[in-house]
Amino acid sequence: MINTEAMVAETATKIYTDLCDREVPHKAEAGEYPQALWDALAENGLPLAWVRESNGGFGADYDEVFGAIWASAQAASPVPFAETLIANWMLDQAGLAPADGSASFALSGHTPSADIPFGMHADKIVLFDEAHQEISLFDNRAATRSPEEALSPDGMTQFIFSGHVAEQSAKTNLSRRAIEALILTVRAVQMAAAMEMALNISIEYVSQREQFGRPLSKFQAIQHQLAVAASECAAATMAATQAASSITRNAGDPEKAWHEAAIAKVQISHGIETVTVPFHQVHGAMGYTQEYDLHHYTRRLWAWRDALGNEHHWSKLLGAELALTSPDQIWKGVTTGEWIAS
Amino acid sequence: MQRFNFPVVQPEPALEELRADLQLFMKEEREAGNFRPEPECWMASADPEFSQKMGKRGWIGLTWSSQYGGHDKSALERYIVTEETLRAGAPVGAHWIADRQHAPMLLAHGTEEQKLDILPRIAAGDCYFAIGLSEPGAGSDLANVKTKAEKVPEGWKINGQKIWSSGAHISHYMVALLRTSPADGRNRHVGLSQIMIDLSLPGVTIKPIVDLSGDAHFNEVYFEDVIVPDDCLLGDEGGGWKQVTGELAMERSGPERFLSSYITLETALWQLTGKMGSDSHGRLGKMIASLRTLKGMSWGIANLLSQGVSPETEAALVKDLGNRLENDLTMEVRALLNDLPTEEWSPDMRRIMNIGVLRSPPNTLRGGTTEVMRGITARQLGLR
Numbered sequence: 001m002i003n004t005e006a007m008v009a010e011t012a013t014k015i016y017t018d019l020c021d022r023e024v025p026h027k028a029e030a031g032e033y034p035q036a037l038w039d040a041l042a043e044n045g046l047p048l049a050w051v052r053e054s055n056g057g058f059g060a061d062y063d064e065v066f067g068a069i070w071a072s073a074q075a076a077s078p079v080p081f082a083e084t085l086i087a088n089w090m091l092d093q094a095g096l097a098p099a100d101g102s103a104s105f106a107l108s109g110h111t112p113s114a115d116i117p118f119g120m121h122a123d124k125i126v127l128f129d130e131a132h133q134e135i136s137l138f139d140n141r142a143a144t145r146s147p148e149e150a151l152s153p154d155g156m157t158q159f160i161f162s163g164h165v166a167e168q169s170a171k172t173n174l175s176r177r178a179i180e181a182l183i184l185t186v187r188a189v190q191m192a193a194a195m196e197m198a199l200n201i202s203i204e205y206v207s208q209r210e211q212f213g214r215p216l217s218k219f220q221a222i223q224h225q226l227a228v229a230a231s232e233c234a235a236a237t238m239a240a241t242q243a244a245s246s247i248t249r250n251a252g253d254p255e256k257a258w259h260e261a262a263i264a265k266v267q268i269s270h271g272i273e274t275v276t277v278p279f280h281q282v283h284g285a286m287g288y289t290q291e292y293d294l295h296h297y298t299r300r301l302w303a304w305r306d307a308l309g310n311e312h313h314w315s316k317l318l319g320a321e322l323a324l325t326s327p328d329q330i331w332k333g334v335t336t337g338e339w340i341a342s
Numbered sequence: 343m344q345r346f347n348f349p350v351v352q353p354e355p356a357l358e359e360l361r362a363d364l365q366l367f368m369k370e371e372r373e374a375g376n377f378r379p380e381p382e383c384w385m386a387s388a389d390p391e392f393s394q395k396m397g398k399r400g401w402i403g404l405t406w407s408s409q410y411g412g413h414d415k416s417a418l419e420r421y422i423v424t425e426e427t428l429r430a431g432a433p434v435g436a437h438w439i440a441d442r443q444h445a446p447m448l449l450a451h452g453t454e455e456q457k458l459d460i461l462p463r464i465a466a467g468d469c470y471f472a473i474g475l476s477e478p479g480a481g482s483d484l485a486n487v488k489t490k491a492e493k494v495p496e497g498w499k500i501n502g503q504k505i506w507s508s509g510a511h512i513s514h515y516m517v518a519l520l521r522t523s524p525a526d527g528r529n530r531h532v533g534l535s536q537i538m539i540d541l542s543l544p545g546v547t548i549k550p551i552v553d554l555s556g557d558a559h560f561n562e563v564y565f566e567d568v569i570v571p572d573d574c575l576l577g578d579e580g581g582g583w584k585q586v587t588g589e590l591a592m593e594r595s596g597p598e599r600f601l602s603s604y605i606t607l608e609t610a611l612w613q614l615t616g617k618m619g620s621d622s623h624g625r626l627g628k629m630i631a632s633l634r635t636l637k638g639m640s641w642g643i644a645n646l647l648s649q650g651v652s653p654e655t656e657a658a659l660v661k662d663l664g665n666r667l668e669n670d671l672t673m674e675v676r677a678l679l680n681d682l683p684t685e686e687w688s689p690d691m692r693r694i695m696n697i698g699v700l701r702s703p704p705n706t707l708r709g710g711t712t713e714v715m716r717g718i719t720a721r722q723l724g725l726r
Contacts, residue, residue, distance in 0.1 A: 001344050070344075196345055203723055223720035230719055231659045234346040238638045239631070245350045266631035311628075316620055319627030323618045327611040334633045335361070335425060336353055 002070045002189060002241055008049050008060050009067025015040045016075040025296045028078030029153050033121065038079040038102060047084040047102070051092040062182075063248040066189050066240075073193035076296035078153070080104055080118035082186050087126040089182060094135035094172040099124040104140070106159065107179060107308070117307065119145055119157025127161060130176050136166035152303030153296065178254040180308065181261040185247050187304050188240040188264035194304075195233045195268075195275050198297040202226060202279045205286070216282060225278040232271040239264040242337060259339035262318045269311030272301045347653060348642035357422050364423060367399065368430035379431030379690070381603045381672070381698040384424075385508055385708070386559050388435035393467035396427075396434065402441050403465025406449055411462025417648040421641070425597045431605035431694070435559070436512060440464045440471035442596065443589055444517055447536070451576040451585075456538075460515075472510040474518025474539070474563065475586065477503060482714050484519070485530040485583065489565065491520040491537055497571040498522075498537060500545075503564050506708075510548050510561040516541055519582050522575075534582035538574045539565070555700040588652055593709055595643040595657035600636040600664030602705065603671045606698045609691050610675045614682060622678045629674055632667050636660065655722035662715040665705045672698040 003009060019037040028034055041047060049065045051057020065085065072081045080102050087103035101123030106114035108129055116125055125138040143159055150156040203226065206216040216222050246260035276298045280287045287294040305311060322330055325340060333339040371377055371392070380387045396402055404420040406412030420441075427434045445464050448457055463469035480486040489502025504510075504518055516539045523533035541548065545568035550558035577585045607629065618626065639660050646653055676695065679687065687695075706712045720726050 001347065001349060004344070199345070203725065207724065217725040220717075223723075223725045224713070224716045226723060226725060227662075227716035227719035230345075230723055231663050234348065234656070234659050235632075235635050235639065235663060237344055237346055238348050238350070238642070239635045241348070241350045242634070242638045245352070249352070260634075262627075263631040263634050266627055267635045270628060270631070312624060315624040315627035315631070317623075317627065318630065319618075319623030319625065320620070322626055322630055323614075323616075323623055326615070327608055330611065330630065331429060331608070334630060334637055336358065337634070337638075 012068030397467025
């Protein structure tokens with residue numbers, strides 16, 4: 001289970017309950033950005049939860065924040081809360097001050113541009129430049145932003161880094177794998193939370209909708225589709241929780257959480273189709289409308305499974321890494337969650 | 343609030359020491375030629391001599407008191423033992439069922455005399471049990487059991503037939519779900535009781551059923567006026583249904599529900615070191631992600647069970663996901679082996695793969711079919 005009892009998680013849950021009901025994501029898509037929601041998160045300092053106290057943050061354990069991310073994903077958060085948490089964590093790891101406002105991030109090896117989640121709304125962009133082992137902060141408001149055709153309502157923009165001057169920049173010892181471990185874990189928590197919410201919506205729908213004189217939920221064909229989806233949701237929650245547990249245990253060296261994070265990515269992303277197909281199927285045409293809530297979750301799931309590389313990319317990456325170790329080490333990892341990098 | 347209750351628990355270091363002992367033993371036994379690894383070993387590979395060796399090492403009866411021949415250890419230690427025997431594909435089928443479910447049942451419901459007599463023999467790897475649930479007319483519809491136990495002055499008189507009883511031919515006892523009084527109208531869950539039957543008694547006939555691979559590990563068991571003493575009734579008269587469904591949570595979430603075919607992958611990994619292509623890497627990554635996730639779920643349930651919580655729905659989820667994974671693993675390993683010309687497959691690889699394919703159909707049947715598991719999940723979701 002994701003820790004939803006920490007103070008950060010409880011505060012975030014309350015803010016999302018109060019300020020992000022089912023109508024808010026609809027309005028956000030129609031162009032009414034929920035500034036009040038962002039302001040409440042910011043006033044409570046939540047986007048700084050992973051920033052060290054000496055740097056103006058809470059210095060919360062990894063574990064204490066995942067429940068907040070869970071709540072944001074269950075509310076189909078139309079503000080870049082998880083993205084800002086990640087961006088501020090990157091800045092903090094490089095010894096830089098947290099971003100003023102909301103932020104998103106990009107990992108760039110060699111390319112001069114990158115896809116930015118929430119690119120239209122984030123005030124700042126944090127870039128990890130692997131080639132130079134450098135983390136930089138850019139002002140997104142000054143940039144020319146071109147919205148991409150995005151799967152998710154959170155949107156995606158291209159940001160051309162060349163020609164922009166970073167506001168702050170610092171060398172870092174942080175490895176790409178450490179950053180990947182955190183981002184993949186955050187995305188895993190979001191995906192598991194959104195999957196569960198979409199399951200809840202589907203159960204609610206089939207219990208109310210009647211055909212042939214009885215609720216859809218009474219048809220065994222419907223029951224079994226949702227049972228399969230539910231087992232995939234349970235597996236996703238476990239995979240996300242194991243990744244969260246791994247990075248919490250390895251807080252001093254997040255790179256050691258890379259395997260469990262990659263496993264969560266692979267497990268959950270492969271399961272997205274297994275759940276979104278029956279969720280949409282049991283809703284009939286209703287689930288395909290903009291008016292209904294289901295797509296707030298399914299579209300985000302489709303986007304998150306692609307984020308930082310899709311499930312096929314990560315399966316190969318993980319498998320290639322494991323193939324270089326030994327069957328003994330693979331067994332140790334499967335049974336204990338302790339993996340040794342090849 | 344999360345819908346499913348699976349705690350994440352890191353194993354204690356002492357458990358890993360136990361794991362190392364098991365690994366060494368399995369390696370030595372295998373290298374000495376004392377067993378040949380097989381998939382589905384807990385069900386289909388029985389070797390009393392091997393069971394006795396495990397008993398001598400203290401690896402059966404871990405969870406019960408030394409007063410009854412046990413080892414005063416936790417259910418989590420037993421979990422490690424089962425995990426390592428499955429990885430090795432060792433012939434543990436003789437004692438598996440008695441150790442897993444009948445010893446705990448006797449501890450809960452048996453007389454002092456029964457506990458002192460039977461439990462030490464189970465722990466020594468000498469005494470085996472068979473499950474007596476299915477009947478010709480009671481498969482998924484388990485409440486339809488017709489085999490009867492009638493109250494007589496000497497105890498209970500049993501008449502009827504059980505089927506698909508794995509290992510009954512080498513077992514000393516069966517614990518059977520029997521009708522001890524009629525159903526109450528449409529409520530068939532009343533009037534069922536669990537009774538322990540000594541399989542050497544007169545009136546018991548055991549006939550092997552040969553499976554499609556030619557093995558005969560399951561049986562038909564007939565009872566004709568078999569008399570057992572009163573104290574063979576385990577638990578409450580008429581309380582059998584509740585007892586059985588409670589046990590099933592334990593039975594459905596163990597490592598044997600997702601690791602039965604791991605030996606197939608393990609064998610292939612040793613074969614394929616340095617020989618895998620990019621497609622195989624993708625398959626391997628996906629398999630390991632699924633295995634690691636299932637391990638987390640199954641281990642989470644084991645921890646709940648050790649605290650006295652019995653999560654029936656979570657167990658059903660693990661069984662459904664795990665059984666599908668077992669069969670998927672066998673198929674995925676076939677694909678992995680594409681990177682190796684068939685003539686380079688070791689004889690072990692070929693044998694294990696063939697056994698794995700032949701033994702795959704019952705994975706999604708025994709202990710409750712996939713369809714029954716989905717029914718349980720659907721009920722928990724509030725759909726039925």
